[in-house]
Amino acid sequence: MNSYLLFKSLHLIAVISWMAGLLYLPRIFVYHTENNSEEKVSEIFKVMEKKLYFYIMTPAMILSWLFGLLLIHSIGFQQLGQTWMLLKLLFVVILTLYHFYLGKLLSQFKADNNRHSHKFYRYINEIPTILLILIIFVVIFKPI
Numbered sequence: 001m002n003s004y005l006l007f008k009s010l011h012l013i014a015v016i017s018w019m020a021g022l023l024y025l026p027r028i029f030v031y032h033t034e035n036n037s038e039e040k041v042s043e044i045f046k047v048m049e050k051k052l053y054f055y056i057m058t059p060a061m062i063l064s065w066l067f068g069l070l071l072i073h074s075i076g077f078q079q080l081g082q083t084w085m086l087l088k089l090l091f092v093v094i095l096t097l098y099h100f101y102l103g104k105l106l107s108q109f110k111a112d113n114n115r116h117s118h119k120f121y122r123y124i125n126e127i128p129t130i131l132l133i134l135i136i137f138v139v140i141f142k143p144i
Helices: 003-034 039-075 077-081 083-110 118-124 127-141
Strands: none
Touching (some): 003 039, 003 118, 039 083, 083 127
């Protein structure tokens, strides 16, 4: 079996799972913020947020990094010298920081200490979409 294609397939599966969570968690935060005054509803959102972040998103992020690094190993670390690869890695690092920022926001909701409006969460929900578009174009076109 071709290990490069195996790692590439597993990388794409992990990335799709991670992106789904990165797009969905801020959406849950929107609904949580809009219904925060209802204690029972708020508790349900807390469970959903925790499970999404810790059981789906974080493992998917770790696997995305793992299989991505295995892909780089497969094609050779000299690829890291290419500008397109550096750009991709920069965007992935930003996505990773965004992931951890969502974790910080999650802990604020857990402590009933949300400081942001539903509009804030609607705006930050666009960050992973923009980064995904940039990553795809950089990887497909390798413009630099």
